[in-house]
Amino acid sequence: xxxxxxxxxxxxxxxxxxxxxxxxxxxxxxxxxxxxxxxxxxxxxxxxxxxxxxxxxxxxxxxxxxxxxxxxxxxxxxxxxxxxxxxxxxxxxxxxxxxxxxxxxxxxxxxxxxxxxxxxxxxxxxxxxxxxxxxxxxxxxxxxxxx
Numbered sequence: 209x210x211x212x213x214x215x216x217x218x219x220x221x222x223x224x225x226x227x228x229x230x231x232x233x234x235x236x237x238x239x240x241x242x243x244x245x246x247x248x249x250x251x252x253x254x255x256x257x258x259x260x261x262x263x264x265x266x267x268x269x270x271x272x273x274x275x276x277x278x279x280x281x282x283x284x285x286x287x288x289x290x291x292x293x294x295x296x297x298x299x300x301x302x303x304x305x306x307x308x309x310x311x312x313x314x315x316x317x318x319x320x321x322x323x324x325x326x327x328x329x330x331x332x333x334x335x336x337x338x339x340x341x342x343x344x345x346x347x348x349x350x351x352x353x354x355x
Contacts, residue, residue: 230256248296249303259294259305266308266337267292273335274312277327283319288312308341309348316353325351
């Protein structure tokens with residue numbers, strides 16, 4: 209059975225001087241998060257953006273996919289520290305999401321760096337958020353093991 213999640217957003221005014229809030233999400237874990245065009249294309253000033261939320265979604269999705277693959281390999285992670293950076297750029301004449309870069313540092317007993325990176329690349333290509341972005345956004349993963 210499919211799961212459906214939702215968010216309710218209110219926007220007032222025009223794009224450049226207006227603003228909005230993410231009023232509600234179906235889980236209820238956050239609400240009343242302010243958004244604006246200025247915060248999206250410049251300093252955030254305490255406001256979020258669709259790209260920041262996309263980074264959170266991609267980082268969480270990758271973490272789950274990578275964790276599952278490491279366990280299937282017989283090398284479950286003790287800890288994965290994942291940072292996702294989504295780039296929103298106007299370089300080609302129109303604003304668009306250009307890149308989602310994931311940096312992961314893993315504490316994974318019994319695995320070598322090459323295998324860790326191979327499994328990370330597979331998770332990057334095949335987590336559901338990556339699949340949704342593929343073909344539109346450059347996907348990058350930088351994987352290393354904790355010292």
